[in-house]
Structures are given as C-alpha cells and as structure tokens.
Amino acid sequence: MDDYILKRSKSTLYAIVNQAHEIIHCNEAFKNYFQLDENFFGKIQDLFVAEEQEKLRQIVLNVLQNDEHYTNLKFGTTSESFGQNQGVNWELYRINCKEENCVFLIGSLLYTNEHILLTENLKKLEAILTSTNESSIILSKDNRVEYFSAQAYKEVRQFFGKEIKVGDDFDQYIIPDLRELFYEKFNDALSGKEIFYEINIPVGGSNGLWFFVKFVPVRSSDGTIGSVLYSARNINDIKQYESELTRQKFYLKSMYESTDTAIAIFDRNLKMIYANKRAFELTEIKFGRKIRQGDFALEFIYLDNQDYFKNQIDKALQGETVIFEFNDGDEFWKFKIFPILDENNNNLGISIHISDITAIKNYEKKIIEQAQFLKKLAWSQSHELRGPLSTILAISENINDIEEPDLKEIVLSKLRKYADQMDQIVKSTVNSINQISEKYGI
Structure with a gap:
C-alpha cells in the first residue's frame, strides 16, 4: 500500500x-x-x-x-x-x-x-x-500542494516536465484553458461539496485524453474544511472501449433493424431482453400486441403448439442450435433458435430468428408441379402418341399395295381414326400447358 x-x-x-x-x-x-x-x-x-x-x-x-x-x-x-x-x-x-x-x-x-x-x-x-493508477493531490486552501500520490508525481512530470513538490503553488500545473473550471470546482469543494465528473483534457494526441476527476473536501480535527483532495484518473482506454462498443452496437442494431427476419433475445428464464422492428411488427400482427422487454417467450406461441416449441427452446438452452419450419395456414415460417454463450461456455439465454419463407415454399411448389407436368408430358409423348403414330406409319408404308377399293377405304378410315386420336392428345397437351402457364405466369 x-x-x-x-x-x-x-x-x-x-x-x-x-x-x-x-x-x-x-x-x-x-x-x-x-x-x-x-x-x-x-x-x-x-x-x-x-x-x-x-x-x-x-x-x-x-x-x-x-x-x-x-x-x-x-x-x-x-x-x-x-x-x-x-x-x-x-x-x-x-x-x-x-x-x-x-x-x-x-x-x-x-x-x-x-x-x-x-x-x-x-x-x-x-x-x-491502495491505488497506483490515480493521480491524487491534497491542496491547501491557498492551492498549495500538501501531499501527492506516486501517480500524480509521474503524470505531472510527464505532462509539465516538472517534479511536483510539497509546498508548490498548484496553479502552475493547471492547463490554462481549464483554469476557470478548476477553481470553480475547487471552491465548491471548499464549501463542502463533493465533485465528480469526466473531462477530455487537451494533452497527448489530437483527441486529447479522458480523465475522471474528483474534488473532495478534507476536514481538519475541529471539523472545518482545511484542504481539498484533487484526484484525476486516466480513463482514456475505457472511453475508447466505450466508443468502440457504441459503434459496434450501432452497426449491430442497424443490421438487426434492416433485416426482414424477426429477431428476439431472451434470458435463461425466457424473458425478452431485445427485439428488433420486425419482431414488434410480427407479434402485433399475430397476437394483437407488440412484444415488450420482460415478456415471456411462450406468450407468443400458439397454445396448440406450445409443447413442441418448448421442447425446441429447451434444446437451445442446453447448447444446441435448433432449426425447423412451421406451417401457419397459407404461410410458412422458418425458425432458428441459437444458444447465447459467454466466454466460459455458460448459457446466458437464447436468440430466436423467424423468417417468412412463404414465397420460397410457393416457388418450390411451382417447381414441383412443373416437374410433374413435364414428367406427364414425357409419358404422353412416349406412350399415348407412340401407339397411333406407329399404326399410321405402318399403314402408310403398305397402303399402295392394297388394290381392292373396299379394303383400301377401310384402311383409310383407320388412318383418320388414329389421326383424330393424335389430334386429341395434342389438344389435351396444349390445354394443360396453357393452364400451368396461366397459373404461374409463364
């Protein structure tokens, strides 16, 4: 010490x-x-x-x-x-x-x-x-140095190029631009007030340095204020860290608020900590009210499905990432439930991401129907048309060898019959193509 x-x-x-x-x-x-x-x-x-x-x-x-x-x-x-x-x-x-x-x-x-x-x-x-990182100086009423800490000695020497001594007039260690503020707080402390604030001091780099400053009255044995404790602690690293956290928070919030995915974060007791704009909108549409901080997660799950969803959430609380789809009438939704872990792998809660995949599901349905139609068309071409066409080709190759008029007429009528069959098959195929084209706008 x-x-x-x-x-x-x-x-x-x-x-x-x-x-x-x-x-x-x-x-x-x-x-x-x-x-x-x-x-x-x-x-x-x-x-x-x-x-x-x-x-x-x-x-x-x-x-x-x-x-x-x-x-x-x-x-x-x-x-x-x-x-x-x-x-x-x-x-x-x-x-x-x-x-x-x-x-x-x-x-x-x-x-x-x-x-x-x-x-x-x-x-x-x-x-x-008990501290080694705080510049602490006790000043008399006339602003003379009575005591100082090792860190104060170090920083005064660093910033002013002087060695602070007991009895020094502290005015020489005050930055001119801050002199008015210093004496205002110093006099407040002499009147019995305790002063605490953060300030950026124009020393060091172009952005200055941040310090946490204290002025505390020090009382003498008869209870009167005999001096003032002036203390300044360098918090520049902390302020830079806070600034970086603020930027990251802004970027993260911008990303969360601009996505079409509804995102909500819950603690281990399934109480809501954070929800993005889309989550507010979705809960209002589905349940008639926006989710609020502290709301219980299962309040926003349909009663008939709560057991299933509770089972999935429990898996995430145990550290497993859970992904599944849910059909709500004509709508389809994709759920992703992630565990939130700290650096020691302790589970702090869960993050639920909900995406509307109705358009994707409808597109998949369209592709499946088109594939089924093409399969049916291929079967029709290879089976329904193949029979009449083979017969027509066979008759065509031998029709000139038929000399008897009645027999020739019978053969020609067969040709017309098979040609009509092929025509009906083609018309049916064209009609089916038109129907599926109209349905999907092809």
Missing part, C-alpha cells in the same frame, strides 16, 4: 490490522512512536500495556465482526520514548484490504495542532491509499 497522503505527518499515526490482529502495514510515524524495527511483525495489542491489551483485542474483534466504529480512544503504551503528556487519540474502523476485512487505526498526538484527516475522509480516500 502507498501512504503518500499520511507518511509526511509526524503527528498522524496509522496501521492496518488483519483478522489475526497482526499489523500488516503502518506508516513511519507509527513505527517511530512505538520504536518498531523496519521488519516488525506482531499483534497490535502487544504494543500497549498489559491492562489495556484485552480491551483492545475485544475492540478490534468488534470492528472486524460488527463493523463497529470507535473514536477518541486512549491506551497506555509500552514505549518509553514518549511521556504521558504525549498520548495519542485513536480511532478504529473496518476497511477492505486485499479482499479481506481489516481494521484501520489512526491516531493523532495530543500535543500538536497539526492538520489531520478524520475517519470519514479516510474512508473516502481508501481507494486512493
């Missing part, structure tokens, strides 16, 4: 105690007060006189278990370097350190009037004390 905020004060002591009551971190003032080695490792109660140890142990336990907050505590110390007139006024409260509940002890020497940070402010500054 970085302790840039408190380490310079000789009269402000702090330590962090884990659940075993062991001191896992403390500042130099704490070590000096208790005359601790650089590598000291022990329990907090061991630093105090024997008659105080059980009391302190119980207090630490109450803080850890019940989130109790203790103020204005005084304990006798085993240290011999300070007289009794140099005691410490202690405050204890619970914090989270490295994902573990710990106790934060802060104490101020009673003989000094030096400015200290109260518990409520330290809680607000906890993230700063």
